[in-house]
Amino acid sequence: xxxxxxxxxxxxxxxxxxxxxxxxxxxxxxxxxxxxxxxxxxxxxxxxxxxxxxxxxxxxxxxxxxxxxxxxxxxxxxxxxxxxxxxxxxxxxxxxxxxxxxxxxxxxxxxxxxxxxxxxxxxxxxxxxxxxxxxxxxxxxxxxxxxxxxxxxxxxxxxxxxxxxxxxxxxxxxxxxxxxxxxxxxxxxxxxxxxxxxxxxxxxxxxxxxxxxxxxxxxxxxxxxxxxxxxxxxxxxx
Amino acid sequence: xxxxxxxxxxxxxxxxxxxxxxxxxxxxxxxxxxxxxxxxxxxxxxxxxxxxxxxxxxxxxxxxxxxxxxxxxxxxxxxxxxxxxxxxxxxxxxxxxxxxxxxxxxxxxxxxxxxxxxxxxxxxxxxxxxxxxxxxxxxxxxxxxxxxxxxxxxxxxxxxxxxxxxxxxxxxxxxxxxxxxxxxxxxxxxxxxxxxxxxxxxxxxxxxxxxxxxxxxxxxxxxxxxxxxxxxxxxxxx
DNA sequence: CTAAAATGTGACAGAAATGTCACTATTCTG
DNA sequence: CAGAATAGTGACATTTCTGTCACATTTTAG
Numbered sequence: 001x002x003x004x005x006x007x008x009x010x011x012x013x014x015x016x017x018x019x020x021x022x023x024x025x026x027x028x029x030x031x032x033x034x035x036x037x038x039x040x041x042x043x044x045x046x047x048x049x050x051x052x053x054x055x056x057x058x059x060x061x062x063x064x065x066x067x068x069x070x071x072x073x074x075x076x077x078x079x080x081x082x083x084x085x086x087x088x089x090x091x092x093x094x095x096x097x098x099x100x101x102x103x104x105x106x107x108x109x110x111x112x113x114x115x116x117x118x119x120x121x122x123x124x125x126x127x128x129x130x131x132x133x134x135x136x137x138x139x140x141x142x143x144x145x146x147x148x149x150x151x152x153x154x155x156x157x158x159x160x161x162x163x164x165x166x167x168x169x170x171x172x173x174x175x176x177x178x179x180x181x182x183x184x185x186x187x188x189x190x191x192x193x194x195x196x197x198x199x200x201x202x203x204x205x206x207x208x209x210x211x212x213x214x215x216x217x218x219x220x221x222x223x224x225x226x227x228x229x230x231x232x233x234x235x236x237x238x
Numbered sequence: 239x240x241x242x243x244x245x246x247x248x249x250x251x252x253x254x255x256x257x258x259x260x261x262x263x264x265x266x267x268x269x270x271x272x273x274x275x276x277x278x279x280x281x282x283x284x285x286x287x288x289x290x291x292x293x294x295x296x297x298x299x300x301x302x303x304x305x306x307x308x309x310x311x312x313x314x315x316x317x318x319x320x321x322x323x324x325x326x327x328x329x330x331x332x333x334x335x336x337x338x339x340x341x342x343x344x345x346x347x348x349x350x351x352x353x354x355x356x357x358x359x360x361x362x363x364x365x366x367x368x369x370x371x372x373x374x375x376x377x378x379x380x381x382x383x384x385x386x387x388x389x390x391x392x393x394x395x396x397x398x399x400x401x402x403x404x405x406x407x408x409x410x411x412x413x414x415x416x417x418x419x420x421x422x423x424x425x426x427x428x429x430x431x432x433x434x435x436x437x438x439x440x441x442x443x444x445x446x447x448x449x450x451x452x453x454x455x456x457x458x459x460x461x462x463x464x465x466x467x468x469x470x471x472x473x474x475x476x
Numbered sequence: 477c478t479a480a481a482a483t484g485t486g487a488c489a490g491a492a493a494t495g496t497c498a499c500t501a502t503t504c505t506g
Numbered sequence: 507c508a509g510a511a512t513a514g515t516g517a518c519a520t521t522t523c524t525g526t527c528a529c530a531t532t533t534t535a536g
Contacts, residue, residue, distance in 0.1 A: 056418070056419045079268070169493095171392070200495070203496080206513065206514070207494090210514065211493095229512065230504095230511090438525070439525075441483085441526080444483065445524090445525075445526080447483095448484065465483070467533070467534080
């Protein structure tokens with residue numbers, strides 16, 4: 001077994017704070033560290049960019065008014081960077097900057113906070129964004145009458161119980177869940193799951209439907225995949 | 239064969255942005271393109287109508303305050319058009335326009351967002367509406383230096399060429415792409431791919447790393463998965 | 477430089493998945 | 507109702523995937 005450093009289940013997140021007011025910056029860093037985050041600090045846009053060459057933060061907090069460039073410009077630069085482009089950014093603005101703030105937001109920040117902001121509020125938002133970007137909590141779920149599919153995690157739950165499917169069955173069910181109550185033609189299913197230029201019999205769809213139904217049968221939902229004679233299949237709740 | 243939804247998942251969705259503020263418009267377009275949408279832009283109501291003669295967008299984002307007509311008027315016109323009548327419309331309004339906004343909604347917008355709005359929020363709503371109207375989501379892509387992963391479609395492209403991986407390799411690469419330049423401990427990889435309560439040797443990770451590297455070798459990128467001795471692995475571009 | 481530790485790698489056996497076929501059952505048409 | 511069309515289903519051979527092992531190679535510590 002390998003020796004593990006602190007990163008693992010309790011993997012720490014790196015937060016970069018870009019704020020020129022030292023008092024605020026240190027205060028934020030202190031709070032964040034107390035909450036278990038790793039913090040990196042920058043007092044200006046250029047310092048921030050320097051930091052970004054060293055670390056890949058999981059989230060950046062940027063003050064709107066920086067001495068050398070506006071927070072917006074900094075965001076633009078970050079968003080242009082191929083590596084860190086997608087990092088969530090939270091913008092801090094003073095109340096007086098309200099109207100500009102709007103623009104800043106629209107230009108690429110994921111969230112904003114008006115100063116003075118409570119640390120609690122900031123923590124909450126930081127956690128929310130980290131969850132979202134890491135896909136830990138808010139992985140995208142498709143739900144239909146008790147069938148919950150977490151497409152990212154490749155997991156399905158029916159009425160609370162777990163259901164495991166092969167990849168093809170999974171894709172098939174996903175297609176149905178994305179189109180509940182809609183008639184899906186065989187050809188459409190083929191195109192969608194096997195791609196447009198593959199040579200697969202269309203009866204193959206039937207067999208996979210069968211397999212999916214068998215899997216659903218364990219949860220008494222095999223009737224949910226309905227045959228539409230001459231055309232294809234449909235997912236209904238019944 | 240039957241009538242069926244005409245769009246496949248691998249097809250990009252067209253989004254029309256109607257917004258007179260150039261900064262906001264371009265930022266939105268940038269974000270949307272980054273998310274894999276095709277964008278079309280209009281700075282005024284008339285430009286929008288012109289665009290609509292050319293393309294049939296899958297969704298339209300309209301700013302309430304346009305120079306030549308109100309967003310509401312534009313919506314009215316769109317809703318009168320026989321061809322595009324049904325397209326989902328998301329309206330953007332400033333907070334001051336609150337009461338009017340409600341009216342706008344009643345008159346044909348499917349959703350609205352109050353500025354300042356976060357890009358995440360906007361994306362989420364756009365996706366939601368596209369799902370509803372098409373049943374399909376624009377696939378969400380993860381990209382890192384030429385490696386493009388379409389997690390939904392389960393497809394990977396390296397420098398344009400296709401790459402096929404087993405499910406485990408796929409998940410592994412996905413984890414790396416979500417954490418480029420970050421050290422991923424074996425335990426972390428295990429937890430993330432096999433789950434926390436499974437009994438898999440941690441050396442198994444090594445073998446899958448090997449397999450992933452072999453797959454990447456075909457594209458001369460096997461060096462991108464770097465070993466961090468004693469801890470785990472890291473994805474770098476080099 | 478050497479021994480120990482860690483990682484790379486090929487091989488393997490069992491499991492799972494896949495597409496097709498043949499046959500059966502059901503539904504539709506006239 | 508009979509024949510035709512369509513869908514359900516079990517079986518199958520093949521391929522792919524998976525986790526583990528044993529041994530090779532590399533790196534590190536002393």
